[in-house]
Amino acid sequence: MQIRVVKIRWYILKILLKKEMWRHLSNRGGLVLAILLVAAAMIISIFDVGKEKSTELLGGIHHCFIHGDTNDPWFQYLENHVPNMLKNRLRFRQLPQNLAPDQFIEYPPGTAAIEIRSPRETRTSKTSYQITLIHPVGDRAKMMLYENWFWRESYAFQLIRANQLLEKAGLGKLESPNFTQNESENAWLIQEAFANLENRILKLDPLHSNTKNGLTAGLPSIPEYQIEEQSRRESNLDTNAAITTALIIFSLFFTCVYLMPSLTCEERERGLLLAQALSPATSLEILIAKFLFYPLFGIVLALILVGLQQPIVLTKPIFWIGLIVLAAGSLGIGMTLASLAKTQRSASLGALIYMLIIALFLLICQQLNLPLLSSFVLEYHAPNLMYGILTNQMKPLHWTHLGLVSALSMLWIVIASMIFRRWGWQ
Amino acid sequence: MVPNSSDTRIRINDLVVRYGNYTAVDHLNLQIYRGELFGLLGPNGAGKSTTIRVLIGQQIHTSGTVEILQLDIRKQWQQIKSLFGYVPDRDNLFDEFTGRRNLQIFASLYQVQASRINQCLEMVELSDAADVLVSGYSLGMKKKLLLARALLHNPPVLYLDEPTANLDIRSAEAVHHILKKHVQQGNTVILTTHNMHEVEKICDRVGIMCRGRLIALDSPLALRTKHTERRVDVILHDGNRHEISLDDRHQLSHLSEWIQIGKVASMHTREFDFHSTFLKLTGMTFE
Numbered sequence: 060m061q062i063r064v065v066k067i068r069w070y071i072l073k074i075l076l077k078k079e080m081w082r083h084l085s086n087r088g089g090l091v092l093a094i095l096l097v098a099a100a101m102i103i104s105i106f107d108v109g110k111e112k113s114t115e116l117l118g119g120i121h122h123c124f125i126h127g128d129t130n131d132p133w134f135q136y137l138e139n140h141v142p143n144m145l146k147n148r149l150r151f152r153q154l155p156q157n158l159a160p161d162q163f164i165e166y167p168p169g170t171a172a173i174e175i176r177s178p179r180e181t182r183t184s185k186t187s188y189q190i191t192l193i194h195p196v197g198d199r200a201k202m203m204l205y206e207n208w209f210w211r212e213s214y215a216f217q218l219i220r221a222n223q224l225l226e227k228a229g230l231g232k233l234e235s236p237n238f239t240q241n242e243s244e245n246a247w248l249i250q251e252a253f254a255n256l257e258n259r260i261l262k263l264d265p266l267h268s269n270t271k272n273g274l275t276a277g278l279p280s281i282p283e284y285q286i287e288e289q290s291r292r293e294s295n296l297d298t299n300a301a302i303t304t305a306l307i308i309f310s311l312f313f314t315c316v317y318l319m320p321s322l323t324c325e326e327r328e329r330g331l332l333l334a335q336a337l338s339p340a341t342s343l344e345i346l347i348a349k350f351l352f353y354p355l356f357g358i359v360l361a362l363i364l365v366g367l368q369q370p371i372v373l374t375k376p377i378f379w380i381g382l383i384v385l386a387a388g389s390l391g392i393g394m395t396l397a398s399l400a401k402t403q404r405s406a407s408l409g410a411l412i413y414m415l416i417i418a419l420f421l422l423i424c425q426q427l428n429l430p431l432l433s434s435f436v437l438e439y440h441a442p443n444l445m446y447g448i449l450t451n452q453m454k455p456l457h458w459t460h461l462g463l464v465s466a467l468s469m470l471w472i473v474i475a476s477m478i479f480r481r482w483g484w485q
Numbered sequence: 486m487v488p489n490s491s492d493t494r495i496r497i498n499d500l501v502v503r504y505g506n507y508t509a510v511d512h513l514n515l516q517i518y519r520g521e522l523f524g525l526l527g528p529n530g531a532g533k534s535t536t537i538r539v540l541i542g543q544q545i546h547t548s549g550t551v552e553i554l555q556l557d558i559r560k561q562w563q564q565i566k567s568l569f570g571y572v573p574d575r576d577n578l579f580d581e582f583t584g585r586r587n588l589q590i591f592a593s594l595y596q597v598q599a600s601r602i603n604q605c606l607e608m609v610e611l612s613d614a615a616d617v618l619v620s621g622y623s624l625g626m627k628k629k630l631l632l633a634r635a636l637l638h639n640p641p642v643l644y645l646d647e648p649t650a651n652l653d654i655r656s657a658e659a660v661h662h663i664l665k666k667h668v669q670q671g672n673t674v675i676l677t678t679h680n681m682h683e684v685e686k687i688c689d690r691v692g693i694m695c696r697g698r699l700i701a702l703d704s705p706l707a708l709r710t711k712h713t714e715r716r717v718d719v720i721l722h723d724g725n726r727h728e729i730s731l732d733d734r735h736q737l738s739h740l741s742e743w744i745q746i747g748k749v750a751s752m753h754t755r756e757f758d759f760h761s762t763f764l765k766l767t768g769m770t771f772e
Binding site for chain 1: 567580634
């Protein structure tokens, strides 16, 4: 096997890097946008924008988790009675076995949860459940849709169960209350009806007056519910970190996915790449110069933005790793676009089309509850990862994001190299 | 003088370039020598641009071999790159930079001394406009800057595509002078052009291509000798026109008689016309 030694000459790289810099100093559009980004970061930093309004950017509750600690018939009934409109919005999961009673799961921003736990000790012989309604601060009203469904179906379950037992005991059947359209949308009314269910059963029990402890044996007992409400503030969006995340991702996107393909295609269109390719500079050196310049430009810009917002983050190695990996991924996307587009115009449009396609894809994945599909997209992991780093909340999930970002970035670089080899210098 | 093989700068052997079923260059054999200014002519689609693209490494040929200074274009491309300069027909300069900066970039890539930049600017008469942005240059100035860029490293082989298109007469003369001087220094220049007058004036040898094939290869003088029509057009006082062949004794004696008796009103020899010859050779004449 013949090993080909590839020689990279620093003096050539230096000239090509200088040339890129001169081009940006002459065409100041790119620099103006970079300065505007820095100005935005300075304004956010000086005026401390959004420190208190942490949920405003979320835009409601897009998913509700139903978490139970036992997979009992009630939980199964709930899982099997989800209306079509909520099918993609409800997620049923089991609570971890080792979760202490005072411990709660941390839910992602923009989600709510109904946790169903059966307490280990009860004062009475009745089954008792602890229902915790968890929602983001200020979004209580938006949770009503899920809460209403939860109480209505729980009521229906208990009613069916009670009727089965009542019929077995030959005591007749309870009628289902006819809620009006407005009433059926009112979780409080259903909850009230739920609370009265046991009284209705008691009225059917002929021996009730003789028993002091409640219902006669064999008749249905309605469980007790201890309802608790929690507003989540801690896991909500930290606006500052979110804006910084957006600025970082935008700066990398702008330099690597927009500027780089656009200017490379312009060079190709005007024959400037040919002029360089005919000089002593090799294709590889020209490519490396571009590979060095644009991610570096994006990284420096991102560092300035982060430095203005949260300078302490710059001391964290994980931030640097994340930033470099993201820059590599953006470069891969940019190089793919640069190789596929024939003109500067198609490169610029390609970058915008790519951005819109990704936005639509992520939206569809979210709406159809397809988290696995969205994990194939770099842009899904990038904000999660950066946000985790900036908020100093690196959890196993964020490490997973880092791993997937690295893998996807590598994949983009490989795709870009393959496409570049085929069409790159045409 | 017959050049010896060591003087061969470019050797093209049986070159074939095909685009699918279309043959752009069809078994071309050509040698171009040291100190030669070679003109490559041909109508559009004749294959001359494809040939130049092969020579500058931008077109992979289907078969045949191409050597520049005994270096194989496929195997030793990186070594060949510093040995030639190229002036394209369409400008490919950094418009946002000054003329000087354009040259600075390439001078650094070729590792040429900074003084050479001024020399080249002076050579193409652009010293005064050196610090003006190229976007403000006229087409002619851009052409001259392209020539300066190609000459920066004093290449032994220089390819030019329509070098004097868009240039005024004075600038065209200056370019001709530069090219001649470059050739006198022992370098080789190959130019493609549609300007027959230019070819006749400055080229040492001319190759005419048509449909991918080389249909004529000679010096302009030899072509003149070969293709000048030895005929005289005679108009007599009575209005009759005659075409007299200089190789026909009988017709010549007639002409002599007419002259002696003062019957000839006007008489014109048929001068060599490169343009007509080109059209005739390429089969493009309109009969």
